[in-house]
Amino acid sequence: MNSEHTIIIIGFSHKNASVEFRDRISVNEEMASRFIDAAMGADLSIREIAVLSTCNRTEFYFVSPVALTELRLWLEAQYRSLMNVDITDPDVQPLMLQNEAAVEHLLSVAGGLESMMLGERQILSQVKSSYDLILSKEYSFPILNRLFQSAIRAGKAIHTRTNLCRGAVSVSQAAVELARKIFKSFQNRNILLVGAGETSKLVAEHFREIGSHQFIIANRGEARRKQLAERFNGRARAIPLEEIPSALLEADIVVTAAKAPDYLITYDDMMQAMKGRKYRVLLLIDISTPRVIDPRVTDISEAFLYNIDHLKNVIADNLEKRREEIPAAKSIVAEVREEFLVWLRSLEVVPTISKLTEYFDAIRVQELKKYAHKTTEKEYSHMEQLSKSIIRKLLHYPIISLRGMSNGHNLDLSKIEVVWEFFRLHEFKGKEK
Amino acid sequence: MTIFLQAVNVLLPLLYGLSLIFYVSHFNTKKPRYGKWASSILLIGIITDVIYIVGKGLYFQYFPISNTSESFSMLALNIAVLYYIIERTNKEGATGLFFLSIIFLFQLIASMFINGFGTSNELLSNPMFGFHVTLTLLGISALAIAALYALMYLMLAKEIKRHHFGVIYDRLPALETVEKMGMFATGFGIIFLGIGVFLGHLWAYKILGYFFTTDPKIVITDIAWMIYALGWIVSWKLGLRGLRMSLITFWGFLVLFISIVVFSMFLQTFHRFS
Numbered sequence: 001m002n003s004e005h006t007i008i009i010i011g012f013s014h015k016n017a018s019v020e021f022r023d024r025i026s027v028n029e030e031m032a033s034r035f036i037d038a039a040m041g042a043d044l045s046i047r048e049i050a051v052l053s054t055c056n057r058t059e060f061y062f063v064s065p066v067a068l069t070e071l072r073l074w075l076e077a078q079y080r081s082l083m084n085v086d087i088t089d090p091d092v093q094p095l096m097l098q099n100e101a102a103v104e105h106l107l108s109v110a111g112g113l114e115s116m117m118l119g120e121r122q123i124l125s126q127v128k129s130s131y132d133l134i135l136s137k138e139y140s141f142p143i144l145n146r147l148f149q150s151a152i153r154a155g156k157a158i159h160t161r162t163n164l165c166r167g168a169v170s171v172s173q174a175a176v177e178l179a180r181k182i183f184k185s186f187q188n189r190n191i192l193l194v195g196a197g198e199t200s201k202l203v204a205e206h207f208r209e210i211g212s213h214q215f216i217i218a219n220r221g222e223a224r225r226k227q228l229a230e231r232f233n234g235r236a237r238a239i240p241l242e243e244i245p246s247a248l249l250e251a252d253i254v255v256t257a258a259k260a261p262d263y264l265i266t267y268d269d270m271m272q273a274m275k276g277r278k279y280r281v282l283l284l285i286d287i288s289t290p291r292v293i294d295p296r297v298t299d300i301s302e303a304f305l306y307n308i309d310h311l312k313n314v315i316a317d318n319l320e321k322r323r324e325e326i327p328a329a330k331s332i333v334a335e336v337r338e339e340f341l342v343w344l345r346s347l348e349v350v351p352t353i354s355k356l357t358e359y360f361d362a363i364r365v366q367e368l369k370k371y372a373h374k375t376t377e378k379e380y381s382h383m384e385q386l387s388k389s390i391i392r393k394l395l396h397y398p399i400i401s402l403r404g405m406s407n408g409h410n411l412d413l414s415k416i417e418v419v420w421e422f423f424r425l426h427e428f429k430g431k432e433k
Numbered sequence: 434m435t436i437f438l439q440a441v442n443v444l445l446p447l448l449y450g451l452s453l454i455f456y457v458s459h460f461n462t463k464k465p466r467y468g469k470w471a472s473s474i475l476l477i478g479i480i481t482d483v484i485y486i487v488g489k490g491l492y493f494q495y496f497p498i499s500n501t502s503e504s505f506s507m508l509a510l511n512i513a514v515l516y517y518i519i520e521r522t523n524k525e526g527a528t529g530l531f532f533l534s535i536i537f538l539f540q541l542i543a544s545m546f547i548n549g550f551g552t553s554n555e556l557l558s559n560p561m562f563g564f565h566v567t568l569t570l571l572g573i574s575a576l577a578i579a580a581l582y583a584l585m586y587l588m589l590a591k592e593i594k595r596h597h598f599g600v601i602y603d604r605l606p607a608l609e610t611v612e613k614m615g616m617f618a619t620g621f622g623i624i625f626l627g628i629g630v631f632l633g634h635l636w637a638y639k640i641l642g643y644f645f646t647t648d649p650k651i652v653i654t655d656i657a658w659m660i661y662a663l664g665w666i667v668s669w670k671l672g673l674r675g676l677r678m679s680l681i682t683f684w685g686f687l688v689l690f691i692s693i694v695v696f697s698m699f700l701q702t703f704h705r706f707s
Contacts, residue, residue, distance in 0.1 A: 181608065
């Protein structure tokens with residue numbers, strides 16, 4: 001491959017760096033923009049650059065003829081000058097990939113295959129943000145532009161054509177997924193949250209994402225329950241624990257994440273509530289340890305009671321199902337990668353053919369010139385024709401092979417690089433334009 | 434015309450069969466595009482079926498339920514129309530597989546055992562009788578659909594209750610959706626069957642001279658419909674939903690079905706369907 005078009009990635013993620021290290025090197029959009037400006041203004045031949053930074057990964061994508069090690073040094077220097085951060089750590093070896101491997105990596109990242117939580121969906125929007133950033137800059141990044149487009153396409157295809165991103169993989173998501181199996185719409189559903197800690201907040205956020213507005217927050221401490229209720233713009237009601245039995249009459253979903261020595265919802269409370277609710281279905285999710293809902297509640301037909309172990313089983317099942325989707329997702333990555341590489345090869349092969357033809361023609365002209373004064377005009381013309389014919393025949397099969405490479409699916413891009421090295425095409429200046 | 438009807442008679446099970454294949458694919462893969470295809474082909478099937486039945490009726494001047502084959506064909510169309518309306522109203526195609534299986538089977542039987550067109554039965558030439566039969570069949574079909582939804586509700590609720598996440602849990606829509614679809618079908622069923630029964634009385638008045646008869650089949654049908662309708666409406670008004678309502682819907686239909694169909698088979702009275 002023409003080294004001008006070498007795609008390089010230097011990256012850090014949960015696979016090669018600790019969370020402390022990842023936090024330190026994480027860059028926001030503004031900082032990513034500064035990295036891009038720095039690369040474009042650098043003495044190094046960095047043709048294109050993109051930055052992908054999420055909570056679990058920070059990756060730099062380059063198109064450059066510069067060696068990997070030099071780019072790494074440049075990156076270290078930039079971190080020092082732009083963020084005053086030292087990223088040289090003997091325990092951390094960055095992921096460094098080139099060409100096909102780098103392309104495949106980005107496509108896999110976009111599809112959630114490289115995420116800490118397999119099949120994570122959010123990464124695709126983060127890849128889109130990185131793409132938007134390079135589009136917003138005044139520089140022209142044709143290769144990365146195309147590569148990120150391909151990555152977004154691969155990500156979308158994985159989301160729609162496989163089940164890699166389906167099914168809850170966290171306790172709060174699993175709670176929401178269960179609720180979705182019972183209720184169609186959440187707009188007018190009352191959600192009773194028992195406990196006002198971090199877990200309750202997270203659960204509430206997930207329910208809010210799917211359209212819930214009506215929350216009842218029951219907590220022992222008044223300050224905390226009011227604090228959580230305030231997050232819902234006046235749509236949430238804060239109540240003390242003693243009012244749980246009456247709240248059960250109006251709740252559709254109950255999520256408990258609290259610490260208590262006794263059950264906060266007893267079998268008798270539930271029996272009483274069920275009569276009052278005319279046996280309307282009630283989903284109860286007890287993610288407290290120890291449990292705060294009496295397990296006998298499950299004997300009531302209309303009460304669907306789940307505890308933390310049940311949710312963990314849901315998560316384990318979903319993860320297993322996601323793992324089964326890896327081959328399908330990988331085949332989409334391979335498909336999109338090949339499409340991108342065919343495009344990239346065409347970008348490489350056309351200039352290679354033209355450079356090679358130009359190089360052979362230059363030698364031909366140069367050699368002919370030696371005989372310009374030793375032959376008649378007619379003889380010179382014959383020699384010119386003969387030389388052209390020989391060059392044409394000599395280049396016939398190499399050109400056919402090169403064109404075949406751009407259409408084929410099994411080209412090692414380094415083969416094109418061999419052609420450039422073989423004839424020293426990098427050194428050949430060609431015709432003056 | 435006969436050639437056209439024969440061709441459509443072959444085409445109908447093919448269309449319903451194709452729709453069934455897409456509903457099965459939709460059920461298995463949850464891919465929306467299969468659902469869209471299934472629904473579109475079902476609509477084409479329904480339109481073709483309506484043209485076929487109306488065309489046949491108009492051309493031969495009779496109401497086309499003169500034999501078992503035609504009755505199956507009419508039942509297939511009724512279920513197809515009702516299911517299509519329920520699906521479109523609730524924007525949920527995951528249950529189509531169950532209904533299209535029945536529709537396809539009924540239409541296949543109808544198409545395979547067809548025995549010519551037309552009838553000598555004068556009764557079937559009267560439009561009021563046609564409406565009576567159509568609405569009664571529509572009503573029973575709707576209540577059967579409601580019973581099937583109630584059964585799905587009970588099965589899904591059982592899986593959720595037992596923390597068992599099998600195919601039913603994975604593929605069926607939310608309990609609330611299944612319940613809503615069932616309610617919709619029950620509403621249709623009570624209204625259509627009610628009007629159908631009423632038209633039957635009108636018909637009796639026209640030919641016998643009195644509105645109410647002592648024919649046990651008619652009496653049983655009237656009482657069964659009234660108990661079902663009243664029971665369901667009272668339960669609804671009392672605020673019963675979910676599990677208990679599904680049990681009422683399911684068992685209510687079984688009692689109604691046994692009352693109407695089984696008694697009709699064993700009691701030899703003036704009221705015959707074919």
